[in-house]
Amino acid sequence: MDGGVGAKKPGVTSSQVAEHAGVSQSAVSRTFTPGASISSKTRAKVLASAKELGYRPNAIARSLITNRSRIIAVVMAYLENLFYPDVLEELGRRLAAEDYHLLLFTGFMDRDSDPVFDQLMQYRVDGIILASTSLSSDLSEECATAGIPVVLFNRTTQRDAVSSVTTRNRDGGRKIAEFLVAGGHKSFGYIAGLESSSTNRDRFLGFAEGLQAHGFTDIALGKGNYSRLDAEAAARDMLSGPNRPEAIFVANDHMAVAVMDVARHEFGIAVPEQLSIVGYDDVGPARWTSYGITSMSQPLKKMVEATVDILMDQITSGEIEAEHRILSGELVVRTSARLPKTGVVDIDGRKLYRPKDTA
Amino acid sequence: MDGGVGAKKPGVTSSQVAEHAGVSQSAVSRTFTPGASISSKTRAKVLASAKELGYRPNAIARSLITNRSRIIAVVMAYLENLFYPDVLEELGRRLAAEDYHLLLFTGFMDRDSDPVFDQLMQYRVDGIILASTSLSSDLSEECATAGIPVVLFNRTTQRDAVSSVTTRNRDGGRKIAEFLVAGGHKSFGYIAGLESSSTNRDRFLGFAEGLQAHGFTDIALGKGNYSRLDAEAAARDMLSGPNRPEAIFVANDHMAVAVMDVARHEFGIAVPEQLSIVGYDDVGPARWTSYGITSMSQPLKKMVEATVDILMDQITSGEIEAEHRILSGELVVRTSARLPKTGVVDIDGRKLYRPKDTA
DNA sequence: AATTTTCTTGCATACGTATTCAAATCTGGC
DNA sequence: GCCAGATTTGAATACGTATGCAAGAAAATT
Numbered sequence: 001m002d003g004g005v006g007a008k009k010p011g012v013t014s015s016q017v018a019e020h021a022g023v024s025q026s027a028v029s030r031t032f033t034p035g036a037s038i039s040s041k042t043r044a045k046v047l048a049s050a051k052e053l054g055y056r057p058n059a060i061a062r063s064l065i066t067n068r069s070r071i072i073a074v075v076m077a078y079l080e081n082l083f084y085p086d087v088l089e090e091l092g093r094r095l096a097a098e099d100y101h102l103l104l105f106t107g108f109m110d111r112d113s114d115p116v117f118d119q120l121m122q123y124r125v126d127g128i129i130l131a132s133t134s135l136s137s138d139l140s141e142e143c144a145t146a147g148i149p150v151v152l153f154n155r156t157t158q159r160d161a162v163s164s165v166t167t168r169n170r171d172g173g174r175k176i177a178e179f180l181v182a183g184g185h186k187s188f189g190y191i192a193g194l195e196s197s198s199t200n201r202d203r204f205l206g207f208a209e210g211l212q213a214h215g216f217t218d219i220a221l222g223k224g225n226y227s228r229l230d231a232e233a234a235a236r237d238m239l240s241g242p243n244r245p246e247a248i249f250v251a252n253d254h255m256a257v258a259v260m261d262v263a264r265h266e267f268g269i270a271v272p273e274q275l276s277i278v279g280y281d282d283v284g285p286a287r288w289t290s291y292g293i294t295s296m297s298q299p300l301k302k303m304v305e306a307t308v309d310i311l312m313d314q315i316t317s318g319e320i321e322a323e324h325r326i327l328s329g330e331l332v333v334r335t336s337a338r339l340p341k342t343g344v345v346d347i348d349g350r351k352l353y354r355p356k357d358t359a
Numbered sequence: 360m361d362g363g364v365g366a367k368k369p370g371v372t373s374s375q376v377a378e379h380a381g382v383s384q385s386a387v388s389r390t391f392t393p394g395a396s397i398s399s400k401t402r403a404k405v406l407a408s409a410k411e412l413g414y415r416p417n418a419i420a421r422s423l424i425t426n427r428s429r430i431i432a433v434v435m436a437y438l439e440n441l442f443y444p445d446v447l448e449e450l451g452r453r454l455a456a457e458d459y460h461l462l463l464f465t466g467f468m469d470r471d472s473d474p475v476f477d478q479l480m481q482y483r484v485d486g487i488i489l490a491s492t493s494l495s496s497d498l499s500e501e502c503a504t505a506g507i508p509v510v511l512f513n514r515t516t517q518r519d520a521v522s523s524v525t526t527r528n529r530d531g532g533r534k535i536a537e538f539l540v541a542g543g544h545k546s547f548g549y550i551a552g553l554e555s556s557s558t559n560r561d562r563f564l565g566f567a568e569g570l571q572a573h574g575f576t577d578i579a580l581g582k583g584n585y586s587r588l589d590a591e592a593a594a595r596d597m598l599s600g601p602n603r604p605e606a607i608f609v610a611n612d613h614m615a616v617a618v619m620d621v622a623r624h625e626f627g628i629a630v631p632e633q634l635s636i637v638g639y640d641d642v643g644p645a646r647w648t649s650y651g652i653t654s655m656s657q658p659l660k661k662m663v664e665a666t667v668d669i670l671m672d673q674i675t676s677g678e679i680e681a682e683h684r685i686l687s688g689e690l691v692v693r694t695s696a697r698l699p700k701t702g703v704v705d706i707d708g709r710k711l712y713r714p715k716d717t718a
Numbered sequence: 719a720a721t722t723t724t725c726t727t728g729c730a731t732a733c734g735t736a737t738t739c740a741a742a743t744c745t746g747g748c
Numbered sequence: 749g750c751c752a753g754a755t756t757t758g759a760a761t762a763c764g765t766a767t768g769c770a771a772g773a774a775a776a777t778t
Binding site for chain 4: 392416419
C-alpha cells in the first residue's frame with residue numbers, strides 16, 4: 001500500500017498568482033503575511049488574482065522557511081474516560097483561536113509512547129501536550145534541547161523543562177476525607193488509578209492524610225488503573241470482603257460510575273444508604289441522574305486555558321522554563337454519598353461542600 | 360501573541376549527517392527512504408552518524424518535495440457523544456498503522472466548518488474524514504478538483520466524489536419497529552437526531568415503514584438534535600403529554616440515556632415495565648448496567664477499517680471515485696425494552712434480536 | 719581478462735514559501 | 749521642481765529533503 005503513484009493535483013502556487021496579477025512572488029507572499037510591507041493597491045490586485053485562481057498559501061512550504069509548523073501535538077493514549085474528549089474539544093477551540101492546529105496521537109497502549117515521539121519530532125511540532133500518557137525521561141530532555149515546549153496535562157513531574165497543569169489533588173483528596181468523616185462514615189476504601197500517575201498518588205495521599213487527622217488509619221485498597229474493567233473487578237473484590245467499607249473514594253468518575261454499577265446491580269447495595277461513593281473530575285456521566293456522583297470538580301476550561309497559555313508563552317519567547325500551574329476545584333455534592341450535617345452550600349444551582357473550619 | 364521571535368534550535372539536517380558520515384546528502388536521504396538504492400555498508404555508516412547526531416528526517420521538507428503530507432484531517436464538530444471518541448481512538452490506531460497522522464478539527468459549531476476547510480487545504484492534507492459535520496457542496500467539489508479524497512463517516516450524501524461509510528440505518532430502524540411490535544407495544548414515539556443528517560432520516564424512515572407494516576401510522580415525535588439537553592427537553596415533552604407512547608425509539612444511545620434518566624427520575628416511570636426505550640450505536644453507556652439500553656449496534660472497528668481503506672485506495676491510486684460502504688449491525692437486546700416472545704438469541708454472550716421471518 | 723549487466727553514488731535541481739538587500743517609487747515640505 | 753525621508757517593490761537566496769541522471773564500482777557473464 002506504500003509507494004503509490006496517484007497524482008495529486010499540483011495546486012496553485014504563489015508564483016502563479018504573481019504572474020496572473022503582474023507582480024512579483026514576493027508581493028504575493030507579503031499579501032498573506034500579516035504586517036508585511038505592502039501597498040493596499042497591489043494587495044488588492046493580489047487578492048483578486050488569488051481568489052480567481054483559488055490560491056491558498058502552502059502551510060508546509062511556509063513551515064519549512066519559518067521553522068514554525070503551527071502544529072501542536074496532543075498525546076492521549078486513551079479516550080475511554082469522557083474527561084479527555086471534553087479536554088480535546090476545548091483544546092480544539094483554544095488552539096484554533098490561536099491559529100494553531102492539533103495533531104492527535106491516540107489509540108496506543110500507554111507504554112509504547114516512544115515510537116509516537118519519533119513521529120512528533122519528524123513533524124517539527126511547535127509544542128507537545130501530554131494528557132493521558134507520560135514520557136520517558138530522556139525523551140523529555142530531548143524535547144528541551146530541541147527547544148520544544150512540553151506541557152503535562154493533569155499530571156506532573158519533577159523533571160525541569162517539562163511544565164504541567166494540574167489541580168490541587170492532594171487538597172482534593174483531603175477534602176473528600178473531611179466530607180466523608182463529617183458524613184459519619186467509619187470505614188473507608190480507595191480504588192486507585194494508575195499507580196504510576198502523580199495525580200493518583202496525590203489524591204490518595206490527601207485522602208489518607210485527611211482520614212488520619214480523624215484517627216482513621218485503615219483504608220481498604222483496590223486497583224482500578226483508570227480502567228472501567230479493572231475498577232469493576234476491584235469493586236467486586238472490595239465489596240465482597242467480610243468488612244466492606246462504608247465509603248469509597250474512587251480516583252476518578254469514570255471508574256466511580258463502574259463501581260456504583262457493581263455495588264447496586266451486582267451486590268444489591270443501596271447507594272448512598274448502605275454505601276457512599278465519591279469520585280473525581282465531575283465529568284458528564286457523574287452528573288447524569290442515574291449516577292449523581294459526588295465528585296471533586298476539575299476546572300477543565302481553565303486548565304486548558306492555562307495549558308495553551310504556557311505553550312504560547314514558551315513558543316513566542318523561546319524560553320523553555322518549566323512552569324507549573326495548579327488550579328482549584330470544588331467538591332460538588334450530589335446523591336452518591338451521605339451528607340454531613342453542615343457545610344453543604346448552594347451556589348449557582350450547584351451544591352458544594354464548603355465547611356467553615358477548613359480553608 | 361503573534362510574531363514571536365523565540366528561536367527554536369535549528370535541528371540536525373541530512374547534510375550534517377552526510378558530512379559526518381563522509382557521504383553525500385543523497386545517501387542520507389536514501390537511507391531513510393524505504394526501497395531506495397543504497398548499499399548496506401553506507402547505510403550502516405549513515406545510521407550510525409544519524410544516531411550519534413540525533414537526526415530525524417524533517418517530515419515538513421519531505422512533504423514539500425513529495426507532495427504528500429501523510430496527514431489525514433479528521434473533522435468532528437463535537438465529542439460529547441462517546442461514540443465519536445471511540446471512533447477517534449480506533450482511527451488513531453489504524454492511521455498510525457499506515458504511517459499516517461491525524462490532524463483533528465473539533466470544538467466548533469457545526470455550521471462554521473467552512474473556515475476549518477481553509478486550514479485543511481493549507482496543510483495539503485492527503486485525505487479528509489468528516490465524522491460529525493457536513494461540508495457545503497462547493498467545498499466537497501473543491502476537494503475533488505484538488506484531488507483530495509473525502510470520506511463521510513456515519514452519514515452519506517448524493518454528491519459524487521464524496522465517499523461514505525455507514526450502516527444500514529433504514530434496516531436498523533425497521534428492525535427496531537419489528538422488535539417493539541413483537542414486544543406487544545401499541546403506541547410509539549421517536550426522538551430524532553439532527554434533522555439534516557442522512558443517518559437520522561434513514562433511521563426514522565425505516566422505523567416508520569416497519570410500524571406501518573403492522574398498521575401503526577401514528578408516531579409521537581420529538582427533536583433531540585443529537586444533543587443531551589435537547590433530548591431531555593423532547594423527552595419531557597413526550598412523556599408529559601396525555602397519550603404517552605409505550606415505546607420510544609431514540610435516534611442514538613447518547614440521547615437514549617438522557618431520555619431514560621428523565622423518564623425514570625423526573626417522571627417516576629418504570630423502564631421497561633411502563634415504557635420501552637431503544638437506542639442506536641451500542642455505545643459505552645448503553646452497556647452500563649444502570650442503563651442497559653437495547654440498541655442497534657454499529658460495527659465501529661469495521662467502519663473505521665472501511666474508512667481508512669477507502670482513503671488509502673484513493674490516495675495511492677489517485678482515482679477519486681465515490682465509494683459507498685454500507686455495513687450491518689445487530690439489535691443488541693438488554694433491559695430497556697420489553698422482550699418479544701421469540702426471536703432473541705444468545706450469541707457469544709450477547710443477546711441479539713434475530714427473528715426467524717425477517718432477513 | 720574482457721565485457722556486459724546490475725548496483726551505488728554524487729551532483730544538480732526542484733518543491734513553495736519568507737526574507738534580506740538594494741533599487742525604485744512615492745510623500746510632503748520648501 | 750527639488751530633495752530628504754519613508755514606503756514599496758523585485759531579484760536573489762535559503763529552508764531540508766527527494767530524485768533524475770550520468771558516472772563509477774561491483775558483480776556476473778563470456
